[in-house]
Every structure is written in C-alpha cells, then in structure tokens.
Amino acid sequence: MPLNKDLLYMKGHPHSSAFDFIVEPFSEDYTGRLTWHVLGNHLLRCASLHAGEHGFGYEYMLTDNRAWVLSRLVIELNEMPRTFEPYVIETWVSRIFRQFTDRHFAITDGKGRIYGYATSTWSLIDLNSRQPVDLTTLDNGGFVEKLIPDSEPPIKVPGRIRLKDAEEAGTRTARYCDLDINGHVNSIRYIDMMLDLFPKSVYDTAAPKRIEVAYCLESYCEDVLSFHKEETAPGTTLIEIRKDGSLPVVKAAITFG
Amino acid sequence: MPLNKDLLYMKGHPHSSAFDFIVEPFSEDYTGRLTWHVLGNHLLRCASLHAGEHGFGYEYMLTDNRAWVLSRLVIELNEMPRTFEPYVIETWVSRIFRQFTDRHFAITDGKGRIYGYATSTWSLIDLNSRQPVDLTTLDNGGFVEKLIPDSEPPIKVPGRIRLKDAEEAGTRTARYCDLDINGHVNSIRYIDMMLDLFPKSVYDTAAPKRIEVAYCLESYCEDVLSFHKEETAPGTTLIEIRKDGSLPVVKAAITFG
Numbered sequence: 001m002p003l004n005k006d007l008l009y010m011k012g013h014p015h016s017s018a019f020d021f022i023v024e025p026f027s028e029d030y031t032g033r034l035t036w037h038v039l040g041n042h043l044l045r046c047a048s049l050h051a052g053e054h055g056f057g058y059e060y061m062l063t064d065n066r067a068w069v070l071s072r073l074v075i076e077l078n079e080m081p082r083t084f085e086p087y088v089i090e091t092w093v094s095r096i097f098r099q100f101t102d103r104h105f106a107i108t109d110g111k112g113r114i115y116g117y118a119t120s121t122w123s124l125i126d127l128n129s130r131q132p133v134d135l136t137t138l139d140n141g142g143f144v145e146k147l148i149p150d151s152e153p154p155i156k157v158p159g160r161i162r163l164k165d166a167e168e169a170g171t172r173t174a175r176y177c178d179l180d181i182n183g184h185v186n187s188i189r190y191i192d193m194m195l196d197l198f199p200k201s202v203y204d205t206a207a208p209k210r211i212e213v214a215y216c217l218e219s220y221c222e223d224v225l226s227f228h229k230e231e232t233a234p235g236t237t238l239i240e241i242r243k244d245g246s247l248p249v250v251k252a253a254i255t256f257g
Numbered sequence: 258m259p260l261n262k263d264l265l266y267m268k269g270h271p272h273s274s275a276f277d278f279i280v281e282p283f284s285e286d287y288t289g290r291l292t293w294h295v296l297g298n299h300l301l302r303c304a305s306l307h308a309g310e311h312g313f314g315y316e317y318m319l320t321d322n323r324a325w326v327l328s329r330l331v332i333e334l335n336e337m338p339r340t341f342e343p344y345v346i347e348t349w350v351s352r353i354f355r356q357f358t359d360r361h362f363a364i365t366d367g368k369g370r371i372y373g374y375a376t377s378t379w380s381l382i383d384l385n386s387r388q389p390v391d392l393t394t395l396d397n398g399g400f401v402e403k404l405i406p407d408s409e410p411p412i413k414v415p416g417r418i419r420l421k422d423a424e425e426a427g428t429r430t431a432r433y434c435d436l437d438i439n440g441h442v443n444s445i446r447y448i449d450m451m452l453d454l455f456p457k458s459v460y461d462t463a464a465p466k467r468i469e470v471a472y473c474l475e476s477y478c479e480d481v482l483s484f485h486k487e488e489t490a491p492g493t494t495l496i497e498i499r500k501d502g503s504l505p506v507v508k509a510a511i512t513f514g
Contacts, residue, residue, distance in 0.1 A: 025305060026298040026443075030436040030478075037434065041283040048282060083438070175453035176460055177294065179287040181340070186283075196432035200478040203433055221287075221457040 009090055009106040009114070015148050016092035017050040020110065023081050031203065033080035034087075036195060036211070040075070040188035043105055043118055046089045050103075056143040065127045069215075070120060070187050071100065076155040076210040077107070077116030087115060094151045096144060099123050099132040104153050117153035158212050161251040163238050166228035169197050174223045184218045185225075190250045194239050197227055202256060206235070209257035216248045225249065266347055266363040266371070272405050273349035274307040277367065280338050288460065290337035291344075293452060293468070297332070297445035300362055300375055303346045307360075313400040322384045326472075327377060327444050328357065333412040333467040334364070334373030344372060351408045353401060356380050356389040361410050374410035415469050418508040420495050423485035426454050431480045441475045442482075447507045451496050454484055459513060463492070466514035473505045482506065 010016035019042075027038045051057040051068070061067060081087045088110040094102050105118035123132040135142060172193060180186040191211060219225060219241075228240045235257060241250040267273035276299075284295045308314040308325070318324060338344045345367040350360050362375035380389040392399060429450060437443040448468060476482060476498075485497045492514060498507040 024302065026302050026437070028438050029433065030438060030440045032438055035434070045281060045283050176286065176455065176457060177292070177449045177453050179457075180283070181285050181287060181289055183287045192434045196434050198433065200433060200436075 009108050010092050010148065010151070013092065013148060015054065015146050016090050017046070017053055018088050018090040018110075019046050019049065020086065020088055022086045023083050025083055028083055029203075030200075031207070032082050033207070034082070036075075036208065037188055037192050039080070039107070040073075040191055041186075042089055043073075043075070043091075043120075044070070044187065046091045046105065047103055047120070047122075050091045050093075051143075054143060054146045056146070061124060066124050066133055067127055068122050069125050069132075071123055072121035072158050072212075072214055073118065073187070074120070074155065074158050074210070074212045075116065075118040077208075079115060080207065081109070081115055086110060092148045092151065093143065093146060094148055096135045096142070096147065098134055098136060101135055102152075104151065106153060117155050119153055119155065119157070121158075155210075158214065159253070161212070161214055161238055161240075161253055163228060163230045163240050163251075166230040166238070166240065169227040169229045169239075171224055171226045174219055174221050174225060176221065179221055184220060185223075185249075187213075187215060190215075190241060190252070193225070193227070193241065194250075194252055194254060197229060197239065198237075198254075198256075206256040208254055210253070210255040212253045214251045216251060217243070219243050219249045266365050267349050267405065267408070270349065270405060272311065272403050273347050274303070274310055275345050275347040275367075276303050276306065277343065277345055279343045280340050282340055285340055286460075287457075288464070289339050290464070291339070293332075293465065294445055294449050296337070296364070297330075297448055298443075299346055300330075300332070300348075300377075301327070301444065303348045303362065304360055304377070304379075307348045307350075308400075311400060311403045313403070318381060323381050323390060324384055325379050326382050326389075328380055329378035329415050329469075329471055330375065330444070331377070331412065331415050331467070331469045332373065332375040334465075336372060337464065338366070338372055343367060349405045349408060350400065350403060351405055353392045353399070353404065355391055355393060358392055359409070361408065363410060374412045376410055376412065376414070378415075412467075415471065416510070418469070418471055418495055418497075418510055420485060420487045420497050420508075423487040423495070423497060426484040426486045426496075428481055428483045431476055431478050431482060433478065436478055441477060442480075442506075444470075444472060447472075447498060447509075450482070450484070450498070451507075451509055451511060454486060454496065455494075455511075455513075463513040465511055467510070467512040469510045471508045473508060474500070476500050476506045 090106045107115040178185045223243045236255045239252045347363045364372040435442045480500045493512045496509045
C-alpha cells in the first residue's frame with residue numbers, strides 16, 4: 001500500500017486497526033472540545049485492542065508473564081473534535097528496535113480530515129526480572145510480520161527533554177482517582193496534572209497543540225509529586241514531575257498554539 | 258404498569274429511557290470497578306438524553322432561555338460493575354413540586370441484577386433572572402404527563418447534611434481539567450475530589466456504597482476550594498467543600514461498606 005506521508009492514515013491496511021468514537025457530551029472541556037483525558041485513554045485502549053487483534057496483546061503476553069509498558073507518548077493535533085463530532089483512531093506498529101517498538105496513531109474524522117497524530121514507544125517487561133525483553137527474539141518471530149515499515153506519521157519525533165532553569169510549580173499527592181487498574185498513577189492522568197499547571201487565561205486564547213511525554217518511573221497512591229516547569233520558547237513549556245523531591249517520574253513538553 | 262418497590266426498574270415503560278454501556282478498560286479504578294467519575298457523568302448524560310427524548314431537554318429549554326440545574330444527587334450501590342461487564346442506566350421522572358423535579362435512575366445488568374440506584378433533584382433556572390421557574394406553570398402542562406408517579410427507588414431520600422465539628426482536610430484550586438462545558442467545576446468532579454480525601458487503605462477493604470451530594474453554589478476555575486470533613490458514624494463521613502474559605506459549594510455524605 002503506498003503511503004502518503006503528508007496525509008498518513010491506514011484505513012483498511014490489514015496490519016492496522018481503526019476504532020470509531022464520537023465526542024459525547026460530558027467528555028469535553030469548557031471550550032467544547034474533547035478532553036485530552038478522554039482522547040489519551042482512548043489511544044491507550046486502541047493500542048491494547050489492536051495488539052490483541054494481531055496476536056500480541058496484553059492477555060497473550062501475560063501468559064509469558066510479560067506486560068507492555070508505555071515509555072514515550074507524543075500527541076500532536078491540528079484541532080480537537082467537538083461535541084457530537086465523530087472521530088476515528090487508527091493505530092499500527094512501524095518497527096521494532098531491540099527493547100522498544102514504535103506504535104503510531106492517526107486521529108481523523110474517518111473521511112480524510114486529519115485531527116492529528118500520535119506516536120508512542122513501548123517496551124515489553126518481564127514481570128519476574130522487571131527487565132525489558134528483546135523484541136527481536138520473541139517466539140515465532142513475535143509480531144515482526146505485523147509491522148507497517150516506513151510509516152511514521154508526519155510529526156516531529158520526541159526529543160530529549162532537559163530542564164535547566166526550572167521553577168517550582170507546586171506539589172500534589174497522588175490519590176485514589178489518579179490510579180489505574182494496576183495501582184499506578186494512570187499515564188494520561190499525568191497529562192491532566194500538567195495541563196492544570198496553566199491558568200484558564202491560557203486556554204481562553206490557545207489550545208495545546210503538541211504534548212510530548214517521557215515516562216521514567218511509576219508513581220503510586222500517596223506519593224507526593226512535585227512539578228517543575230520552564231518555558232523554553234513562546235508557548236512551549238518543559239515540565240518535570242518528580243517524586244520524593246528528586247526522582248523524575250515524567251518529563252514532558254507542552255506546546256500551545 | 259405495576260411497580261415492584263423492592264426491585265424497581267422500568268425497562269420498557271414509555272416514560273422511561275434505558276441506555277446500554279459496558280465497562281471499558283481504562284474506565285476502572287485500581288480494584289477493577291467502574292469509576293464513580295464515569296458512572297456519574299453517564300448518569301448526567303442519560304438524564305439529558307431522556308429529557309431530550311421526552312420533549313423537555315436542554316436544547317428545548319434553551320429556546321426559552323432556561324437551563325436545568327442539578328440540586329441533589331444520591332447514588333447508592335450494592336456493587337459497581339467490573340471490566341467488560343455490561344450495564345444499563347434507566348432513568349425516569351417521578352414528580353414535580355413547584356421549583357423542583359425528582360429524577361431517578363436504576364443501574365442494572367439489563368437482566369434483573371441491580372447494581373444500584375440513584376435519585377436526583379433538579380431545578381429549571383431562568384437564565385435572565387437566575388431564578389428557578391415554577392415547573393407547574395410550564396406551557397402545555399410541561400412534562401407533567403411524562404412522569405411515572407409513585408416510583409421512588411428503594412433508597413433513602415437525601416437528608417439534611419450539617420457538619421458540627423468538622424476537621425480541615427486541605428484545599429485545592431479548581432483548574433482547567435475540573436471544568437465542564439459551561440466553565441463551572443463539573444458536578445461529578447466534586448465527587449472525585451471528595452473520594453480523594455480518603456487514603457488508599459480505606460479502598461483496600463471497602464468501597465463507597467452511598468454518596469449523597471447537595472449542590473449549593475457553582476465554583477469556577479482558580480477558585481480555592483477548602484475541604485471540611487467529619488465522621489459521624491463508622492464508615493460515614495460528612496464533607497463540605499467551601500470556596501473563599503466560607504461559602505458552601507457542596508455538602509455531601511459518603512458511606513463506605
């Protein structure tokens with residue numbers, strides 16, 4: 001299948017999966033756009049569904065006592081869909097490089113309009129050793145035949161996030177509603193916490209266009225999370241979330257536009 | 258239609274509506290049960306859909322510059338559905354008493370198993386005067402013909418919530434992710450905030466069985482919310498959320514079991 005790198009989506013490709021959604025009332029922010037919380041969790045859900053459909057899902061991996069762990073997530077949007085607008089999340093995997101694999105997403109209206117893209121990097125952790133598995137050595141070649149090579153979406157790959165002169169931006173204790181089914185703070189909840197660092201006046205005139213997150217360490221209920229941020233360019237803020245005052249949990253970059 | 262007060266649900270009643278859901282992964286808490294956040298927002302969504310279907314919905318009321326405002330919400334559950342379990346929310350309206358109307362909910366598996374019930378009280382606000390409308394004087398009898406009289410669910414009606422000897426339980430500033438499409442803090446978000454007052458150790462051995470909320474005042478982004486709580490019986494805690502240090506925004510009672 002030829003790839004149009006300027007308008008990349010995979011509908012119908014046998015190695016991709018597409019899932020239909022609609023922006024339901026009570027899933028929008030105050031501007032009437034889908035929340036990052038709902039979009040983010042739907043991306044993770046689609047990743048899980050796609051992997052399951054193609055034979056390398058959570059349940060299958062658990063039979064070998066292995067679990068997928070999200071390492072990087074970048075979401076870059078032209079716009080967010082609004083109340084009652086349908087949207088389609090398509091997802092596929094482009095490559096394996098030893099301990100990591102790249103999964104991509106296109107968020108469209110299903111008819112060619114592109115809301116945006118996301119890209120993510122995952123590792124497969126052996127739950128006994130807590131070490132990542134070499135993905136090139138999985139039984140039967142693993143899911144190497146399920147890749148769609150050379151299919152990176154047309155967004156910037158994640159960069160290295162290094163804060164130099166960060167200001168303290170408060171603390172927050174992880175609580176019950178922050179937890180996912182594994183008892184960790186939910187990956188997308190960190191995005192909510194970071195969005196909450198910006199006052200409403202920012203959202204009155206702009207919206208996040210690109211959110212880039214590197215997941216460094218799990219955090220748990222009652223962990224005290226501290227927030228550190230640094231504006232490195234107009235509209236672009238680097239953020240680090242630490243626990244115990246120093247251990248980096250999440251490093252991120254958020255760009256408003 | 259005869260009403261079984263011990264096993265009340267309305268499936269098929271022409272004045273009720275029923276909506277099907279499933280507990281999707283990423284909508285559960287760390288115990289694998291549907292979150293109160295998702296359930297609560299689905300209750301509000303079903304209320305809106307039912308009112309729309311029966312001719313007194315949000316859009317219709319807005320043509321007269323009127324809007325429904327939630328005044329009371331009580332949710333009482335035997336249990337929460339778990340991952341992949343289907344659930345049905347049925348909702349109907351039982352009565353009008355001047356400025357208020359009572360809306361009820363049954364949460365079932367659609368086959369007779371009752372997860373729980375909810376009951377709520379709403380007023381219709383004139384957006385010009387900010388005063389509640391007398392619901393007995395609506396044009397054409399309003400929705401009086403859409404009621405299902407004598408159909409209160411078998412849960413305790415909301416009581417008066419009065420804290421006498423409350424302890425301070427922290428503050429929290431309302432932020433972007435707390436807001437609904439009207440720019441107010443979302444009604445269900447207050448429930449999240451209150452659930453977050455309890456440590457994980459409470460959830461390890463018990464779950465909220467009844468949550469009763471009286472909505473007193475709207476709050477907005479950047480309002481500083483203070484939390485005050487008082488355990489009045491084993492497992493039952495009264496909570497008041499105030500803004501500006503003194504104005505009651507929400508009064509609530511949460512019972513774990």
